[in-house]
Amino acid sequence: MSAAVSPRPGDVQLVAQAVTFGYPGRRILDRLDLTVAPGDRVGLVGENGAGKTTLLGVLAGRLHPQEGTVRRHGTLAVVEQDLAVADEDTVGTLIDATADAARAAAADLQAVIDAFDHDGGDVAALSASIARYEHLAAWDVDRRVDEGLSRLQAPRDRDRRLAELSVGERYRVRLACRLAERADLLLLDEPTNHLDEGGVAHLTAQLRAWTGGLVIVTHDRRLLDDVMTAVLDMDPSMDGRPVLYGAARYADYRFARDQMLRRWRARYRAERKRARVLAERLDASYEGLSDEWRPPKGSQKHRRGTRARQHVKAADRLIERLEAQAVDVPVPPPALHFPDLPSVPPGYPGGPLLEVRGPRVAARLDLPGRRVDVMPAGRLLVTGANGAGKSTLLAALVGGVGLDRGTRTVAPGVRWGVLAQEGPGERAPASGGPSPTAFDAYARHALDLLDAGALDPDALVPVAALGLLSEADLERPLSELSIGQRRRFDLACALLAAPHVLVLDEPTNHLSVGLVDELTAALRATSAAVVVATHDRQLRADLADWPHLDLGG
Template sequence: MTGAPRPGDVQLVADAVTFGYPGRPVLDALDLTVSAGDRVGLVGENGAGKSTLLGVLAGRLAPQRGQVRRRGSLAVVEQDLEVAPGDTVGTLVEQAGAGARAVADELARAIDAFDHESGDVTWLTGAIARYEHLAAWDVDRRVDESLSRLGAPRDRDRTLASLSVGERYRVRLACRLAERADLLLLDEPTNHLDVAGVDHLTAQLRAWAGGLVIVTHDRRLLDDVMTAILDLDPSMDGRPVLYGAARYADYRFARDQMLRRWRARHRAERKRAAQLADRLDKSYEGLSDEWRPPKGSQKNRRATRARIHVKAADRLVQRLEEQAVEVPVPPPALAFPDLPSVPGDYGGGPLLEVRAPRVDGRLDLPGRRVDVMPAARLLVTGPNGAGKSTLLAALTGAAGLDRGTRTLAPGVRLGVLAQEGPAEHAAPVARPGATPSAFDAYARHALRLLEQGLLDPGHLVPVAALGLLGEDDLDRPLGELSVGQRRRFDLACALLAAPHVLVLDEPTNHLSVGLVDELTTALRGTSAAVVVATHDRQLRADLADWPHLDLG
């Protein structure tokens, strides 16, 4: 038994870890060391392997080469949580306290059996330190506090299967925080938290005595918690980069500088390659037809001159190939489409509005009118359960009103990004048994919108033009994309019909930090009207000058 982790104690070592899926390498000889007190943020574009790396570090996935060594206890909260039949909130609560209770029981037995004349004082001291580190006497209170502060269900008899995705995640997160493990691995922990929940999480993580590895898009969390940022996006040499600077702004500056150099070098190499190809064409031009020496030349010189010409061209090819530098294609940037502000036959007034909306048990705004004018902006905030998602669903028509009215102006097209999974009219539905590629699913979605009269063929936004998914990802089955890549696909679906109104529920969830920055800039500048509901603290700060509806 060991005591509490001390600063500098190594909790995790990943040594030359390599992992990939059939036909798709993900991690290549990656090294990472995490000591007690280290708080490492994993960032990178969707599909870069952040969740995969977390699974390898946790032991859920076995590396194909290299090894992972861990020391001490481990706690993990991943995005996709398996739920066993019959599991309840109480099941997770009991699991959370099991380790602390085991330590308490072992210490009690050790004390009872301790021989004060010949006993091992060092061992007993370590057991006491471990007991105090886990605060085993306080684990039940810690679990209950975290459940309450994170807004998680506290009824221990509720089955996990009956909870929403966000509720299940908050229960699991609260229990893992209470365990005080030596190594804690979290995947997007702020996705399902409101502001109060994020504040509690931040305080817990900043005080964590062990090591932390956290996949996150939350730019404020990177600033408030992390001691280092590991960017899994390849750099110009194809390797991930560990940034020691903990501030997000410092990381973004260094990353942006590297991308500028990368793109400039790639452009220069492409230009140089074109020039070299032209020179080679001219070098061989004289060899494409029958070569003839000058008039009066001796016949036996014809072959000699031809061989000299060929050798000179070959030496040029060899020299140019030796000088060539292989520069990989840099990652694409978001190419946000030029969205229209009003339909062609716009006659004035709101594009969309709801009046006195009520959805029983979920939303009640008597006497309130929420309208969306052309090019308008609206930021919707409030704690979990306040009705933000329900209000957005009422605006888009996805939730029927038990009281009140909803009006959509003629010809107005909506783009919708729902919080948990695609909205009914914003995502394709595959035929039973079919596994369409992302590109095929996008095309089917376009056809369905066209059949419903919700798409103008002259204003269709091609998915390949957005910079959200690469060609290889578009050719893959939709179900094989990562959570973040599916979120990018959902965003593409929201933009497909060139909407006049964008309605986005927690748009930063599961997206990379770089894309979040680009999307924020695009939302501020688009001609379309935009309604955003979010808990994201940095996004709220970035949109602080927008009209604000607080449902708290």
């Protein structure tokens, strides 16, 4: 595979050639090429398990390719999902390390100036030192670090031990410091995961102004749109390799990706049709050995054998030609087939399907005097900061938590489907035994709903019909599925009972950008009522015309 971003004038920051990496029984990267020049901002997208974080580790030098080479030019800064820290490391440790490059540049410039011979000095060396000092804005590094910590809401106490911080806090401290460094090559893994809106805005501005090379793993469609100059899709294409889309807009990337999938599916259908023709001709040819080419018994014995051999040879030549023309096209990735969901139960009396009034859950949610109702085919977008009570409100709607105050009313016969942040695919087996297959877990979920009176057996949605998981994946234990595949399984469970109301908590978490686009279109079109709680900026924009409940926070 060749995934090269066209270099701009100046030094190339990164060159990966024929990089191959894998684990026993599974190859993750296969002869991948990538070139990143100053000003290139490459977004890595794809399903969980497609190899995005692995590729980032190889590019950073943390993982060593089994074949191929990775060459980096200039300084490197990396912010991965978690930060390995020593017990004695503090916030100040990271801040001091951040300023080292700037201070070294300042010291180098001062040394060059002190030693410069005005009559025959090395002007090129002096110019290079000045350029490096100005590029790093070494005089401003302390202010940049302080601003970054503040804007990203990261801990600023220099004595705070990193080991005592949460993963999100450690990430924000590291991100603020790395942005202040102004490295020639910056590698980031899901940088918006731990940021609020103000933090994302600061990050976006910093990345858009970045003069070096950037490679960023992200599921954030808005970040792709606002920052990237190219998208490297790690999900396989028709030839089994990732594809680089040189698109500066997310919509352009999606259009090109969708066109590729259409060609892939059309080619696959054509090859399957060719295979059926081949099988039919094979059957017809060999049936002719016993029917068309058999003279009456007792006559022309030698002629019968000769014609039989000729017929076999003709059939074999035909088969060879057809097989030579065939192309081995892999099975395309499944497309989402969203079911036709009902809007009201039989005998629906009118009014809201679900309603809560003045709900309060101690220390988690308090909406005095507020009424939240869900009408047939209604829509509701719930937003708010982390901890504002979005998940609690959704759980209150479906009866997942009890109310300390307020009332909850449900119309007779209403079925709901729930996609929680932790669904059936995330939970360990209750017995502590082996993990069930996805098929078995889906059947178990159906039986649980049936026992609870929450499932009409005649309205069951088969998991294999949804296009969320392949048949091979459904036969695997849940524990062996990637986090993205388990999230797809959870979405299937939410649709299992053909619900009248869909309640989705952060539905874009761990899903590929392509599936999120398909799901968004389906949610807008479905006849069921839909309640969505999300922090995803693009999803909020896509659903901006829905009724909106902002819990603040």
